[in-house]
Each structure stands twice: as structure tokens, then as C-alpha cells.
Amino acid sequence: MVLSEFAGVSMPDWIDALLRVVFIVALMTINAFALIYLERKILARLQARVGPTRTGPIGTLQSIADALKLVTKEDVRPITADRWAFELAPYMAFVPVFLVFVPIPFTETWFIRDLNLGLLYVFGVLGLNIVGVVMAAWGSDNKYALLGGVRAAAQAISYEIPMLLIIVAVVMVAAGRLAVDGDASMAGSINAIVGDQTTTPYILLQPLGFVIFMIGALAELHRPPFDMPIAESEVVGGYFVEYSGMRWGLFFLAEYTALFLMVMLASSIFLGGWNWPFGADVGLGLQIVLTLVKTSVMIVLVIGSRALFPRLRIDQLMAFSWKVLLPFAIVQVIANGIILAYGGADWVVGLVSFALLAALFGLIYQLMRQRKGEGARTVSTTPATPRVITAPDVTPVEAGGD
Amino acid sequence: MVQRTFEGEVLTEPVVVEREFETVDMNINIGPQHPATHGVFRMVLTVDGEIVKDAIPYIGYMHRGGEKLSENLDYRGALGYQDRTDYLAAFNSEWVYVNAVERLAGVEIPERAEYVRLILAEFNRLLSHFMFMGAFGTDVGYFGTAFTWTFKERERIQDLFEAVCGDRIMYNYFRVGGLAWDPHETFVEDSHWVLDQVETGIGDVDELMTDNEVFVARCRDVGVMSAEDAISFGVTGPMLRASGVPFDLRVDEPYSIYDRFHWEIPVGERGDVYDRYLVRLEEMRQSVTILRQALDQMPTSGPIMPERMPARLRPEPGEIYMRQENPRGEYGIYMVSDGTDQPWRVKMRSPCFHNLSSLKPQVIGGYLADAVVALGSIDIVLCEVDR
Numbered sequence: 144m145v146l147s148e149f150a151g152v153s154m155p156d157w158i159d160a161l162l163r164v165v166f167i168v169a170l171m172t173i174n175a176f177a178l179i180y181l182e183r184k185i186l187a188r189l190q191a192r193v194g195p196t197r198t199g200p201i202g203t204l205q206s207i208a209d210a211l212k213l214v215t216k217e218d219v220r221p222i223t224a225d226r227w228a229f230e231l232a233p234y235m236a237f238v239p240v241f242l243v244f245v246p247i248p249f250t251e252t253w254f255i256r257d258l259n260l261g262l263l264y265v266f267g268v269l270g271l272n273i274v275g276v277v278m279a280a281w282g283s284d285n286k287y288a289l290l291g292g293v294r295a296a297a298q299a300i301s302y303e304i305p306m307l308l309i310i311v312a313v314v315m316v317a318a319g320r321l322a323v324d325g326d327a328s329m330a331g332s333i334n335a336i337v338g339d340q341t342t343t344p345y346i347l348l349q350p351l352g353f354v355i356f357m358i359g360a361l362a363e364l365h366r367p368p369f370d371m372p373i374a375e376s377e378v379v380g381g382y383f384v385e386y387s388g389m390r391w392g393l394f395f396l397a398e399y400t401a402l403f404l405m406v407m408l409a410s411s412i413f414l415g416g417w418n419w420p421f422g423a424d425v426g427l428g429l430q431i432v433l434t435l436v437k438t439s440v441m442i443v444l445v446i447g448s449r450a451l452f453p454r455l456r457i458d459q460l461m462a463f464s465w466k467v468l469l470p471f472a473i474v475q476v477i478a479n480g481i482i483l484a485y486g487g488a489d490w491v492v493g494l495v496s497f498a499l500l501a502a503l504f505g506l507i508y509q510l511m512r513q514r515k516g517e518g519a520r521t522v523s524t525t526p527a528t529p530r531v532i533t534a535p536d537v538t539p540v541e542a543g544g545d
Numbered sequence: 546m547v548q549r550t551f552e553g554e555v556l557t558e559p560v561v562v563e564r565e566f567e568t569v570d571m572n573i574n575i576g577p578q579h580p581a582t583h584g585v586f587r588m589v590l591t592v593d594g595e596i597v598k599d600a601i602p603y604i605g606y607m608h609r610g611g612e613k614l615s616e617n618l619d620y621r622g623a624l625g626y627q628d629r630t631d632y633l634a635a636f637n638s639e640w641v642y643v644n645a646v647e648r649l650a651g652v653e654i655p656e657r658a659e660y661v662r663l664i665l666a667e668f669n670r671l672l673s674h675f676m677f678m679g680a681f682g683t684d685v686g687y688f689g690t691a692f693t694w695t696f697k698e699r700e701r702i703q704d705l706f707e708a709v710c711g712d713r714i715m716y717n718y719f720r721v722g723g724l725a726w727d728p729h730e731t732f733v734e735d736s737h738w739v740l741d742q743v744e745t746g747i748g749d750v751d752e753l754m755t756d757n758e759v760f761v762a763r764c765r766d767v768g769v770m771s772a773e774d775a776i777s778f779g780v781t782g783p784m785l786r787a788s789g790v791p792f793d794l795r796v797d798e799p800y801s802i803y804d805r806f807h808w809e810i811p812v813g814e815r816g817d818v819y820d821r822y823l824v825r826l827e828e829m830r831q832s833v834t835i836l837r838q839a840l841d842q843m844p845t846s847g848p849i850m851p852e853r854m855p856a857r858l859r860p861e862p863g864e865i866y867m868r869q870e871n872p873r874g875e876y877g878i879y880m881v882s883d884g885t886d887q888p889w890r891v892k893m894r895s896p897c898f899h900n901l902s903s904l905k906p907q908v909i910g911g912y913l914a915d916a917v918v919a920l921g922s923i924d925i926v927l928c929e930v931d932r
Contacts, residue, residue: 186688186689189690190689190690190692190693190694191693191694191697192693286571286573286574287573290573290595290913293594294595367686367688368686368759370686371914374686374914375580375581375683376580376581376683376684376686376917376921377581377913377914377917379579379580449688450687450688450689450690451687451690451753451757452686452687452757452759453682453685453686453687453754453757453759453760453763454685454686454759454763454914455759455762455763456762456763456912456914456915457595457912457914458595458912459762459763507758511758511761511762514761514762514765514766
């Protein structure tokens with residue numbers, strides 16, 4: 144019981160839980176402010192700009208100013224909007240993201256509750272997020288919003304499946320390891336998985352899993368190159384195009400909280416969270432620093448991807464999930480099953496996963512080579528000397544316009 | 546088994562109605578206020594989910610009657626309207642206009658003025674193509690990176706233009722017969738310095754976009770247009786060359802002093818969006834080559850206007866069609882003189898109008914996102930389409 148440890152008082156469990164929930168909600172709100180500022184600054188650096196500079200020292204109060212603006216702004220609801228769907232949608236998108244924080248460990252003892260099916264809970268609750276998005280899309284009575292919402296739903300379904308299969312593969316490995324020196328029935332608990340990574344982070348055992356998880360996370364977060372639900376140049380912002388004021392702010396809060404959440408999850412499951420590389424004995428302070436350092440590095444990578452990738456098309460996105468990621472995830476699960484059933488060592492598991500990862504990258508590279516075609520990079524040039532051009536036989540084509 | 550309804554009627558066999566799952570097509574408005582339309586272009590797409598089934602483009606939101614206005618002004622007074630047609634390549638449009646008037650009136654222009662015009666026009670081509678790279682990058686989905694990177698170099702070129710003529714967009718610097726005034730003293734050195742920056746900028750764009758897997762995936766085999774179709778639509782400029790036709794007015798109908806330089810014409814193979822991007826990228830490199838040669842050859846001093854120019858320009862009755870290679874294609878001025886000091890008729894042939902007309906067959910059958918990319922690859926300037 145963390146708070147009683149700190150305050151030196153004993154309190155009923157429900158008060159303790161409530162305090163922890165309040166703590167998480169407050170932390171995530173501040174965190175969203177910090178992330179928005181960080182994103183603006185990092186993107187600015189990558190794009191030869193300076194980012195916010197005017198509000199507070201080097202623009203640090205920009206997010207607060209934005210929040211104040213959003214709160215005081217008029218909350219506009221289109222007259223043809225479906226009232227309840229429109230007004231409830233932000234909460235439906237926002238509450239599940241916060242609920243997911245229940246089993247996520249910040250340190251060995253800092254979490255709301257340690258659930259032994261924590262991973263299942265995380266993905267179960269996170270899946271509800273999309274309900275809010277679809278409600279917003281449908282309730283807005285806007286075609287751009289509808290397209291964006293349907294894209295978001297299709298994308299969420301496609302990418303949750305490979306992610307979940309990868310989680311299954313991870314839990315298989317964790318169960319095998321925990322059976323040796325722990326309780327294998329806790330293999331679904333995130334804290335137990337982190338606790339198992341004292342010497343070996345799971346990224347070494349399941350590198351393919353890490354890559355697929357991060358790709359899936361980018362897709363879940365609508366981050367480039369998977370940001371077509373909110374594509375500015377196609378659907379003008381997507382499902383929240385009709386929102387203004389604080390309702391729009393709630394979508395934003397949910398988005399940045401989800402970013403932090405996904406990165407926390409990835410760093411807990413694959414990078415050893417508070418545990419690796421210093422072990423469990425270093426104390427709360429260093430553990431939380433370790434968690435935050437890992438998440439920060441990954442957040443910077445995720446934000447940087449926004450500056451350096453254009454966006455895929457919706458069919459390419461779906462094809463990539465169903466035709467590439469899903470088969471690899473299934474093969475990973477089967478391979479883990481076979482190796483663990485025959486009592487294979489950890490290094491075998493890692494090696495097979497590495498081989499699969501190499502195959503995945505090779506396949507992507509090969510597909511790209513095919514698409515580009517031979518010598519596509521250079522266009523042929525002809526010397527600029529005067530000459531006579533003969534036009535080929537031209538058959539008129541139906542002209543555009545009406 | 547005998548089936549009965551509630552009324553006791555006997556049904557011989559259950560009725561099965563077979564029909565396909567029906568979906569309703571949706572009309573979606575891209576523009577006139579949409580982030581991807583580069584101005585006030587409107588396109589009504591009929592989409593079945595994400596597939597575009599029909600596209601109806603609407604233009605005319607920017608129509609200002611520039612042709613008619615030019616007919617009510619002195620030959621030299623209408624020059625400002627040329628800046629406001631293709632505002633991304635204003636020097637090129639001005640150049641076509643003054644060239645047309647000069648040929649109509651039979652004015653000889655000094656060599657130094659010719660060089661300065663060519664240099665400024667080629668710089669303007671670079672400026673325009675940088676703008677294309679930025680805007681197209683945004684269409685494909687770079688969150689502003691392409692835009693800000695290309696604008697860095699655009700700023701340098703615009704600084705140079707500002708030093709030369711005092712304005713950054715609407716120059717109004719060419720005159721019938723030459724130039725308004727001499728460029729500043731360090732024009733050649735400044736230009737060389739800007740060219741160094743521009744070469745770096747072209748390399749940056751190349752590294753950011755050309756080999757990016759997602760970029761290639763989005764652009765390859767999108768908006769394909771065959772050479773026959775391109776010619777049939779009257780498409781010109783980089784779009785035509787991307788379709789495989791090595792047609793460049795700087796070579797095929799030489800004007801000014803382009804025959805003094807050595808450079809090459811990039812030509813695409815497939816005629817898709819990616820080829821258009823590559824052709825423009827290579828064209829920028831070739832422009833740099835032309836500029837370096839021109840800056841070296843340019844006379845360091847000399848007149849910039851003919852010694853004697855008539856106070857009122859009254860060309861002999863006649864007509865002329867002057868066309869030149871603008872960044873977007875063939876920009877033409879058709880001008881009829883009736884012997885007075887105002888043109889009887891001015892017609893502007895804008896490349897974007899014809900290029901834009903080829904949009905419909907490119908987008909039908911593709912995805913909604915492809916329609917945006919295909920539109921971006923045309924590199925339209927709506928002021929020029931509507932005039």
C-alpha cells in the first residue's frame with residue numbers, strides 16, 4: 144500500500160484505491176500538457192522551426208494557455224448532430240483510456256491494482272475506446288467525420304489482432320519462465336512480467352513481438368504513417384472535425400494519454416519497465432526514474448515518426464496488417480508453443496524470434512523493391528538540343544467536368 | 546410440411562428474396578475550403594466507401610477577368626495582372642507577356658536584360674518547384690516537414706528577389722524592352738550563394754521523400770496517365786514529360802537565349818504521380834545547371850533598356866501567340882493589336898487549366914486518398930486556372 148507507506152497511516156482499501164485513481168488522473172492530465180509541449184518542440188526542431196517561445200520561459204506554458212483557450216471556447220454542436228451520441232462521445236473515448244491505467248506498474252509497488260489478467264484487461268478496456276470514436280463520427284452528421292470514424296474502426300480492429308497474438312506469445316514465454324522461479328498463473332499480470340525481467344528484457348526474447356507491438360501501437364494511436372483516420376489533407380481532421388472547446392480537448396487528452404499508455408505498456412512488457420537493468424532492489428526513486436527514462440525515449444521516437452513519415456493509404460494499411468503482420472504473429476505463437484512444449488531454452492526462443500523479425504524486414508524490403516520497379520529512382524534525361532517531335536496517333540478522351 | 550400464416554392461408558414454399566447487400570454512394574465535397582485543394586478548387590467526389598466512382602471538378606471561384614482588364618489598359622500597364630495569374634511563378638508569366646508585346650511591337654532588348662530575365666525566371670522555376678515539393682509532401686501526409694524544409698530555401702530565393710526588385714511575390718519588374726532597373730551590385734555573387742543553398746535544399750528533399758517506403762507506396766502507379774491521353778488533354782510541362790513525352794518549349798520552340806546552355810530534359814516512364822515528382826526534382830537540378838552557366842556568361846555591365854523607346858506603344862495591327870515553358874507547362878499569351886495603344890484582345894493560355902482537365906480520369910476508380918495525391922501532383926495554381 145503505497146500511500147500508507149509514505150504517509151505512515153493506515154487507511155481502508157477503498158480510500159487507498161480512490162487516492163490512487165485521483166493520483167493517476169491528475170498525473171495523466173499534467174502528462175498530456177507536458178507531452179503536447181514536448182511534441183511541439185521536437186517537431187519544431189525536426190522541421191527547422193522553433194516551436195512555442197512566447198508563453199512562459201521557452202514556451203513551457205503553451206499547453207496551459209491552450210487548455211485555458213479550449214475551456215473558455217464556445218462548445219458548438221451542429222444543429223443536425225445526434226445530440227446524445229455527439230455529446231457523450233468524448234467521454235466514451237476518454238474514460239477507457241484512463242481505466243486502462245489500473246494494472247500498469249510505475250514501480251514495483253506503484254500501481255492501482257495488480258490484476259493477474261492485467262494484459263487481457265488492458266486490451267479489453269482499450270477496445271472500448273473505439274466506441275467513442277465511432278459515436279463521434281456518427282453523431283457529428285459530417286461526411287468527413289464519418290469517413291474518419293469508419294477508418295479508425297477498421298484500423299483498430301485490424302491492428303488489435305496481431306497485437307493481441309503477440310501478447311499471447313509473450314505470455315507463453317512469461318509463463319514458461321515464471322513456472323521456474325515464480326507463479327506461472329501470474330503470467331498475465333504486467334507487474335509479474337516486469338518482475339521477471341531482472342536480467343533479460345523480453346525484447347531479447349521476442350524482438351518480433353516488440354516490433355509488431357510498436358507498429359500496432361502507432362496504428363492504435365493514429366500516429367503517422369497510420370494517421371488516416373485524422374488525415375488533415377483527406378478527411379480534414381476526421382472524427383473530431385465538428386468538435387470545439389473542451390469536448391475537442393477531451394479527445395486530445397485521450398490521445399496523449401493513450402500515447403503515454405501504449406509506450407508504458409511497451410516499455411513494461413518488452414524493455415523491463417522498472418526492473419531491467421538494475422533489478423528490483425534499487426528502491427522506489429530509481430525505479431520510477433528508470434520507467435520514465437524508458438518511456439521518454441520511446442515517446443520521442445514515436446513523436447519523431449510524425450515528422451518523417453507520410454501516411455499510408457487505407458487499403459495498404461489493412462493489407463499490411465492482415466497479410467503481413469497477422470501471419471507473422473501467428474507463426475510466432477506457434478513457434479513459441481513448439482519450442483516451449485519441448486522445453487527449449489530461452490536463447491532458442493530469442494533466436495527464432497530474431498529470425499522471424501529478419502524475415503519480416505526482408506519481406507517488407509522486397510515488397511518495396513517490387514513496387515518501386517527497376518531503376519525507378521532516376522528519370523531518363525535527353526540532351527536539350529532542338530528537334531522535331533511527332534505526336535502519336537491521338538484518340539480524344541472524354542473531358543472532365545460537366 | 547405445410548406452413549400457414551396467421552390467417553390460416555397455406556403457403557406452399559417459403560419465399561426467399563435474394564438480393565445483394567446494397568450500399569449507398571456518398572457525395573463528398575473536397576473544397577472549396579479544404580486543406581488539400583491548394584486554393585479554391587472544388588471537387589465533388591462520389592465515393593463508394595473509399596473508392597471514388599465519379600468526380601466533378603468546379604472551377605471559377607478566383608475569376609477576376611484578367612484578360613478583359615488587360616484589354617482596357619496600355620500595353621505596359623497590364624503587366625501587373627501577369628503577376629497575379631501564376632503567383633508562384635510571377636517572373637515567368639511576366640516574361641511571356643513582355644516577350645509577346647516586344648515581338649508584336651518589334652522591340653529589340655539588350656543582352657544583359659535578357660540574361661537577367663532568364664536568371665530570374667529560372668530562379669522562379671526553382672521557387673515554384675520547391676513550393677510543389679512542400680505542398681505535395683503535405684498532401685501525401687508529411688506533417689509539415691517537407692513544407693518547412695522547402696520553405697527554408699524558398700526564403701533565400703525570395704530574399705534575392707526582394708534585393709533585386711523590392712518585392713517577394715508580385716514583382717512587376719520586367720518592362721517592355723528590358724527591365725525596370727539594374728539589379729543590385731552583388732547580384733551575381735548573391736545568386737551563386739543562393740544556388741549553393743538551393744542545391745543543399747534539393748538534396749534534403751531528395752533524402753526526405755524519394756526513397757521513403759511509405760512515400761513510394763503512396764505515389765507509385767497512382768494517377769497514371771499515358772502519353773496519348775496527356776497530349777489529347779493538352780497537358781504540358783512536367784506532367785507531360787512524366788508521361789514520357791520529351792517536350793519542352795525551351796528546346797522545341799526556342800525563345801530567349803536558351804540555346805546557349807547545355808542541360809537535359811528529364812522524362813518519366815510510367816506517367817504516375819511518382820514520375821511527376823521525380824521529373825520535377827530532376828528539373829530543379831537542371832535549372833541549377835542552367836543558372837550556373839547563365840551567371841557565368843552574363844555581361845557584367847551594359848544597358849538594360851533599349852536606347853529609344855516610344856512614349857506610347859502602338860504596335861502595327863496584327864496578332865501574336867507567344868508561348869513559353871513555365872514551371873507548370875506552356876503559358877501562352879495571344880494578343881491582337883488594332884493599332885491603338887491598347888490590345889484589342891488578350892488571351893492567356895494557362896497550363897494549369899489544361900493539366901487540371903486531366904484530373905477526372907486519373908481519380909475515378911482510385912481511392913479517396915489517391916484523389917488528393919493526384920490533385921496535388923498537378924501542382925495547380927487556382928489564380929492561373931480561373932484568371
